[in-house]
Each structure stands twice: as C-alpha cells, then as structure tokens.
Amino acid sequence: MCTFQPPTARLCCRRVSHALFSGEEELTVHDETTCYLTQSCKTYLVYVRKVIFYQYFSSCISSPHSQFRPRFIGNFVKMPVLCSSCTEKRAVLKRPKTGHSLCKGCFFWAFEEEVHQTIVAAKLFKPGEIVGIAASGGKDSTVLAHVMKLLNERYNYGLELMLLSVDEGITGYRDDSLETVKRNQQQYELPLKIVSYEELYGWTMDAIVKQVGLKNNCTFCGVFRRQALDRGAIMLKVDKICTGHNADDVAETVLMNVLRGDIARLRRCTAISTASEGEGVVPRCKPLKYAYEKEIVLYAYFKKLDYFSTECIYSPNAYRGYARTFLKDLESVRPSSIIDIIHSGENLSVREGVKMPVQGTCNRCGYISSQALCKSCVLLEGLNRGLPKLGIGKHHRLHDKILSQQPLTEKEERKLKSVDF
C-alpha cells in the first residue's frame, strides 16, 4: 500500500516522473519508508531528493511544479535537508523569517550580517562613539551585547561599548538576572554600570508594589526605567544607548497603539532611533529591530549564550497580552506578518491637523515631558504623598498644584488613595 496519502502527491508524481526521467540518471533511495511506496511514488521521492540535492528550493516557487514547496516536502518525507546557503552542510534549522533551511554557520552569518546591514543602512553609529548597551540579562539584550561586540570587531565600527543595567529592586527576579549580566560582563570584557531605582528615586519596585498593589505597577516600573537608563547613560557619558527591542516587540507596539488609538506613538514607534532632542536625553536605537524573536532565541540557543529567562513576578500585563497572542497567531498563519506590520507602521501617513503632544521639559527635573511635570515626577510625587493613583490616568489639572506644593483637597485625595483593606 502506498503511504503517500495526499492525492496531490499521487497525481503529480506521474507527471514529475515523466518529465524528469526521460534522460537523467536515477538516484537510489535508501529510506526504508520507500518500501511501502508504489513505483510512481518512489520516483517522486527520487525527484524530491534531487530537488534537495540541487537546491531547487529557491527557484521552484516560480517553476510549474510549485506544489513541491519545502513545506510540503518537510511534512511527508524525512531525509537530511541541506543548507540552502552553502549547499554543503546539513541544515539544522528552518529560519522563521524566510522559511529557508540553514546550517549553523550560515545562520549565524546571516543573522549577524542582517544586524550589520541594519546598522549600516540606518547609520546608527559614528566611529569613536561610546555606546551603552541596555542589558537586562534576558535573551534580547544578551544577543545584542554579543552581536554588537562581534560586529564592532569584525567591521571596525570603532565604538566603545559598555553595558548599562537598571536594578528595579525586584527580589527573586532582577537580582538573579543581574547575576547573568555580571557574568556577561566578564565573558565579553565590557564595563558595566548598574543604576538602581533605590538610589535614583528612593523606592524599590518591591516597596512600590507594597503601596500600589499588583495593578498598574508596570506603569511605575516602565516610566522609571526609561529615565533611569538616561540617567545611567549620562553618568557613563555615553553618546548612544542601544536596546534589545526585536521585530516582534515593534510589531506588537504597532498593534497596541492602534488598539489604544495613540496616533502620536503609532507614528514614532517604528522609528529605529529616537531623535536626539533636548538636554539630558540620550538617543536610543534598536539594532535588532528587524530580527525575529524566534531567531534571537535560535541564535542564543545555538551559540549557547548565557541568559536569564524568567518572566517578571509583578507583570500580569493584561492588555498587552492580547496584542502579543494576536501577533503570535498572525505569525503562525503567515510568518512574514511581523515584518509586514512593521512595514505598515513605517508607511503610515497621519492626517494633518491631528493634535500631537509637544515635547517640552519637566518644570521640576528638566527631563523631557509633554506636560508641565514629567510622568516620573508625578508618579514619584504620588508615592511620596501616599497617593499612588496620582500618576495613573490623566490628572493634568493637578500639575500646577503639585508644582506650587499646594495641598490637594480632601475630595481629590480620596480619589487618588489606593483602596484600603
């Protein structure tokens, strides 16, 4: 009995054998599975082998026999696949981004080369610059640090690299991941600077969660981290910060901003580097912007990189989770959709006359802000006054009051207190 169930395979193999074996030499099939195949399917298998041997993959998409896509072959025939790049070695992985099968060496080369192309094309760095790598110890930043060091040496960028970490003060999570960063520092021989929330703001995340509870605590952490990175960068006197945001992160942010209707961020979020405006703001860039998350994991896995992979203990992250799941589903339907979404985001045109926030500076700390007070000052004020909800939601009307240090009315205070229990 023929083990080839799909009718398409059975139907096609006759045509294929006719076309292929008119004059060409025949290859022997060693797989035991072929014993159960009919003669025509055997010839089909031989054809498939030939396809693999001659690296037919790339051109077969436009050939009349495009039914024989690698995916189809992968489903029904088990045999060693050769790398589509060097055509010599056995492929060990299928690239999530393009679907090509690659060997280890070629994958590393392609991955690094792509990051290099991104850096060159976007003119991210200039020779002689000091670049801080935002390192959390997770997969993205570990791969980023590794690739940046490697490319800096390979292509003589002439950059001075440094690691920059933020200690949010989350027991059982950040202390462990910082250990990874410290190990990375030794492995890559890069200077490391750790700035902590405690020294900058006088609050650890543990203390903040104790006051605000598990809801909205990510608002505090995110806002503080952004500023902490900038402050750390200024302490280190770096010219640029690069972060480990990958293609999935960017695509997810595009979706999030559509779901929230945040047109200003929607326009900004696909930019590869921030405009260097304002004092005390260090430009940031995302060299991994076009790298798929899955490829980063593959890279870290095959390079045996040392990274920390635990979710933050305080992040239930409800709404972003929906966007994330949706993106993963999209990727499973059409793997290119991550890049497609980024392409969409890059090409959006915003109607003229739509109100956009204007960048100013915070009246208290001088950091960039679109309001009178920057978000982190408001959040901090709320924490220090025991009114944690001050920075959650929009309370722009209260900014003047906070600035002039007027007391809030009782009614306002009641609203902003966390629920007692």
Next chain:
Amino acid sequence: MCQVDEDYHDGLERAEVPSVSKKCVKCKEASAAVVIRAGDTYCRGCFKEYFIHKFRAMLGKNRIIFPGEKVLLAVSGGPSSSSMLSQVQEGLSQNAHKKLRFLPGIVYIDEGGAVGQSVEERQRTVAELQAVFKATGFPFHMVPLEQVLDLPSSVVVTAPAASEQPASAYKAAVDHFIQSDSSSCSTAQDHEQTSVPEVQESHTQLLQQLIGSAQTLTARQDLLNTLRHHLLVHTARTEGYSKLMLGDNCTRVAVKLLTSISLGRGAQLAQDTGFADSRYGDIILVRPMRDYSAKEIAYYNHMFSVPSVFIPGGDTKTTDKASIQRLTESFVTKLQADFPSTVSTIYRTSEKLQTACRNSSTADQADRCLLCMCALDTAVENASAFQATLTSEQLSQNKPSGATGTENPRQNPAPVEQESTAPSGQCCSSGGEDCGRTERGGGGGCCSSAKEPERTDLKSLLCYSCQLTIKDMSSLERLPQYILSEAQRRQRRSQMREEISEFLLDDGDEGS
C-alpha cells in the same frame, strides 16, 4: 490579589442592574427597547430617528455626493449593505424630512462561482435578492463575478478625476438643483429591467482555477476582494455612475484596519478604510455606514424588518486561524466583548490617518499598484522593513561564490565584499529596471514573450502587500487577461523609458 477583587466589588455596588422597564434616554417617556451601549437605552421611535439621522449626517457632513448625481450602491445581501439600501430608500421617500437628492442604482456581485456554489443555489440567491431590489424601485444590476475575466484593461488604469470641485461648488450645486425642476429625479427612476446574464460553465471553471491558484485563504480573500472591486468600478463606469457606496460598518472598518496593518498595507490604510476613496480617479468609493456598529445595524434590521440574505463566503465555517482576515475578525470581536471600546478606538485611529493619497493626483500610472491601484510603497529606502526582508532572503539563499567562508566568518574578508554587492542587488530586484527582464525583453521581443509572466516582472508593478498575495499563488497565468495585458503594457513603457532615459530632461510626466 485581594486588591483586584476589592476593585470589582466596588464597581459592582455602583453599577445599577439594567431593568426592563427603563425609560428612553432621549424622550424620557416611552420605555426603552434597545441598549446600544452601556447606559444608552432608546425607545423604538427614538432609535429609528437616531439611526436615520446618522446616515444623513454622514452624507451631509462630507459633502461628497452632489445633488442629481448617479450613485451605485454595492449590496451584497448582508445586514450592513441591506441596511444601507433601506436608508437610501428611506431618504428618498416622499415624506422624508430632508430628502436625499441623488439617483441611486444597485449592483450585486454574485460570487457563488468563486466560492463553489451550485448553479441552483446561485439562482435561488439571485432570485431572492432580485425580489428585494425590485421592491425598492431602483434600477439594479446583477453581475456574476465571472465577468471579471472579460474586463478591459482600462479598469486598472486610474481615470482622470472629474474636475476638482471647490468647497463652494457643493452649495451652488444644491441651489441649482433646487431651482431646476426636480422631475428629473423621478424620470430617472424608470424601471430598468436588467436580466441576469447567463454564465458559461467554462467561465466559472476558469474563475475557480484563478481563485484556487492562491494557496492560502488569506491570499484568496485578498484576491477576491481586489477582483470584486475591479468589477464594481467597471460596472459603475459602464452604467454611468460616478460614486460607489460600500456598506462597510464601524466594526468592519475596525477589522479591516487591523487586517490591512497585518497584511502590510500601512501606506494604503487610509484609502482602505476612509469615508471617501479616490484611487480609481473618476469613480469615488464612499462608505456611509462607517459610523454604525454591527450591533446597531443588527438591531435596526431586526426591529424594522429590513430584509437581508445570508450568502456563505470563502471563510464561512472555517477556524479562526484559517486566514489573517478571519483571525483579525475573531480577535476584534472577542476583544470587543471584554473591552467595549475596542471597535470605536480602532475606528477613531482610522479617522486620524491621511485620507488623500500623498500623490494621488500627481502619481504616474507606473507608480501605482497593478492590483489595488494605490501608490506604490516599495521604493527601497535605507533601513526599511522591506529592505530588511530582501536582505534576509538574499542572505539565506545560495551565496555568490565570493563568500564561502561560512565556517570561519570572523577571519574572512569575504563578508566585506558581500556588503558592497548586496545593496546593488536589492535595488536591481525591486527597482524599475531588472537586469533579467531587460535581457529577456531585448532578446525575445516583448509582444511575443511567453504567456506566463515572470513573477519578478509582475512584482515590480505591485505594492508590498499585493506582492505577498502573488507570492502565495502557484501560477500567474490564470490571472485575468486585463491584468496581464496591462502588466505587459506597463513593462513596455518602462523599458521604453529606460532606452530613452538619457535624453529625458525631467522625470517626464509624459509617461502617464
């Protein structure tokens, strides 16, 4: 975690349980019949008034449809377009408060052939819809999708727009219309009996092969959508209509917006979802139902018995992950159930986008996508997602012989060389001139070239998203003739321009 519960508890105490005997928020007299949103309860009369007003307000606010203009309503038989039809009917009726002043006609595209319905099923649906359309008294056209195979290639050419109308023109046109005898309105409503054209079985087969050549449901739906648009625009042109009304509702627009983003149509987003879409030049697509949520329409259709016909589509009874369109739809509807502001927030995002195509009037024919007719977004810019994709594909395929040192890339100087060769290769494959193509065109002559168009050839004429659709197709020879011949024409022109490029002083506008 206790805190979370606490919050809910608080919320529950405050929320009032909606009672059956609640009064209408508008008139505060009659008892409410529907709850449109939380807190908005309407009685029957007020709901009808609200619904009708919204339609007039949408048309009145945008001032795009001029009095006396011929407007074609695209009715699929679904709730939303049926509701649109009933609104137009309502607006034109003698006792309407503010009468609509345009001349409507109806078009129905019978897609049964593409979906694989039997001839009997199709006839039944057509008969059912015909009865509905006859009752309106408007002229109607029943067009089988098979006709898309016989379209002229002028369909995929943007026609020059009717002269640009200044804002004051609308007012003048209204005055003029009121002064002139409005009897023209009634004469135009002569019953125009359109017989259903016979569909040849061979045509249906060709259509099915065309749709079937798209190997993913995502591409199939995208292709079907494009073909439908072409046929709608062609019908409007031949029958002398200048506006085409589509029944996309708010929920639909939200889904479409997210789908478009996921398909890489960011540049075309505003045109895909905006109120007016002028990509075809002379025929303007209008979406007057954009303000209604699917729920409102369902309520209205139910309460005022607006007839609608259910017609299964390509994604009926499929799983969530069958296609991107389907996945997005289920994502939005599920999120809407948990967060009731989802649809309206996404919808408002679309409002903030640029509706006028950046270079809609100036864009050369060659700069427009062959399929979706939008301005091309595939110029290879440095550091763009499109370039990153090209780089990835190039790097994972067979490398040029120069760079073989994969085993030890660190000490290999080859990659540097690769770096310099890569960008030129990218420009080549996506830019106007393709080395392979010129070679072929020069050798074999363009007219006698093989019927099967080279995929790379066609790609250079398409936008990013349509390239993805074409990528999912097994063969391109099944594409309708009008698309293929227009593709050849454009290629010939770009070749010609290439040949005389050194003598052209400017990037000539003559090309269009």
